[in-house]
Amino acid sequence: MSTTTNYGRCLARMALHFDCSPIELETDQVLDYLLWCKNQHNTPSESFFKHTVYGLRLVYRLNDMDDRRISLPSIERPKKLPVILSRSELRLLIGTPKLLKHRVLLAMLYGCGLRCAELCNVQLADLCFERKQLHVRKGKGRKDRYVPLSNILVRGLRRYIRAERPVTWLFNAKNAEGEKKALTPRGVQWVVRENKNKSGIQKEVTTHSLRHTYATHLLEMGLDILSLKDLLGHADIQTTMVYLHVAQLDKRKAFSPLDRLYGDTP
Numbered sequence: 001m002s003t004t005t006n007y008g009r010c011l012a013r014m015a016l017h018f019d020c021s022p023i024e025l026e027t028d029q030v031l032d033y034l035l036w037c038k039n040q041h042n043t044p045s046e047s048f049f050k051h052t053v054y055g056l057r058l059v060y061r062l063n064d065m066d067d068r069r070i071s072l073p074s075i076e077r078p079k080k081l082p083v084i085l086s087r088s089e090l091r092l093l094i095g096t097p098k099l100l101k102h103r104v105l106l107a108m109l110y111g112c113g114l115r116c117a118e119l120c121n122v123q124l125a126d127l128c129f130e131r132k133q134l135h136v137r138k139g140k141g142r143k144d145r146y147v148p149l150s151n152i153l154v155r156g157l158r159r160y161i162r163a164e165r166p167v168t169w170l171f172n173a174k175n176a177e178g179e180k181k182a183l184t185p186r187g188v189q190w191v192v193r194e195n196k197n198k199s200g201i202q203k204e205v206t207t208h209s210l211r212h213t214y215a216t217h218l219l220e221m222g223l224d225i226l227s228l229k230d231l232l233g234h235a236d237i238q239t240t241m242v243y244l245h246v247a248q249l250d251k252r253k254a255f256s257p258l259d260r261l262y263g264d265t266p
Contacts, residue, residue, distance in 0.1 A: 002117070003051075003054075006047075006055075007051055007054060007055030008055070009051075010051040011055045011059065014052060017033065018033075022056060023060070023063055023065065027071045030056065030071070030072075031071065033052075034049065034052060034073060037049040050075055056068075057069050057072060081242070081245055082209070082212035082216075082242070082243075082246060083203050083204055083205065083206075083209045083212065084209075084212055085205065085209065085213045087217070089199075089201050089203070090110060090210075090213065093195060093196060093199050093205070094107050094110070096195040096199040097195050100156075100163060100164075101160060101164060101171065104153075104156050104160045105119070105188065105191055106191065106192065106195065106210070107152075107153055107156060108122070108153070109188075109192070109207060109210040109211065110210040110211075111149070111153045111214070112147045112148075112149070112153075112214070113147060113210075113211050113214035113215060113218075113231060114136065114211065115139065115208070115211060116185045116188050116189065116207040116208070117185055118139050119171070119188055119207075120169075120171070120182050120183050120184060120185055120187075121137060121169075121182065122134065122171070123168055123170060124161070124166065124168065124169070126170075127149070127157065128149075129149070129154050132148055132149045132150075132154060133147070133148060134148075134149055139233040140233060143233055143235075145230065145231070147231055167180050169182040169183065171183040171188075173187055188207055189206070189207055192205060192206065192207050193205075211232070212243070215228055215243045216243050216246050216247045218231070219244070219247040219249065220248055220249060225240055
């Protein structure tokens with residue numbers, strides 16, 4: 001589900017709760033409602049609270065009500081580090097699917113560092129095998145970018161296209177009437193989840209884990225942080241900097257003191 005859809009769903013619930021538009025509410029009413037959302041004990045309460053706050057910020061900005069945004073609570077971002085797969089785990093995951101389509105799909109997520117929605121939006125016209133590039137259209141923030149295609153991925157894509165003959169979209173699905181359409185994010189998530197379970201990998205792996213792994217591995221292979229920012233399509237370098245905390249960089253590669261205790265230096 002897209003971010004704007006989540007905002008709309010949360011604001012619609014707020015409108016139904018008060019039987020009026022959220023922009024007509026007094027500040028105290030808004031804050032009381034947000035406190036109620038935050039204190040709910042059901043599973044989606046935290047994300048519902050955040051989407052309501054972010055949705056209100058967007059609505060206030062669109063209606064030139066910036067003064068109202070000041071009263072909204074700030075949301076501290078969780079300080080969790082991303083899950084990173086090792087190279088052997090990646091080879092295992094990508095090699096697990098029986099279907100060529102699913103192997104190529106997993107390879108695209110990792111090999112191009114794509115977000116789930118970006119993968120679903122890839123069209124055949126976006127692939128340039130001669131230049132070994134993928135044109136990522138309307139990524140987050142509706143920004144375009146180019147990312148390189150590896151030789152092994154180009155071979156896999158050509159083989160997949162010859163075998164499956166996709167139409168328009170690189171990865172197609174069928175609707176209830178049997179017509180081809182773009183694969184949905186839910187379909188991509190199913191492929192990742194299903195093959196993670198079959199592979200026996202114990203880590204918590206999502207579609208975004210492959211993007212995190214792409215970024216971390218590129219840093220470890222010597223790519224500079226500014227080039228990585230452009231490849232990932234980040235608007236702010238601070239978003240990219242998180243990968244410096246998980247990448248094992250050669251200049252100060254972390255090691256366990258237990259190794260040196262027994263003379264096995266890294």
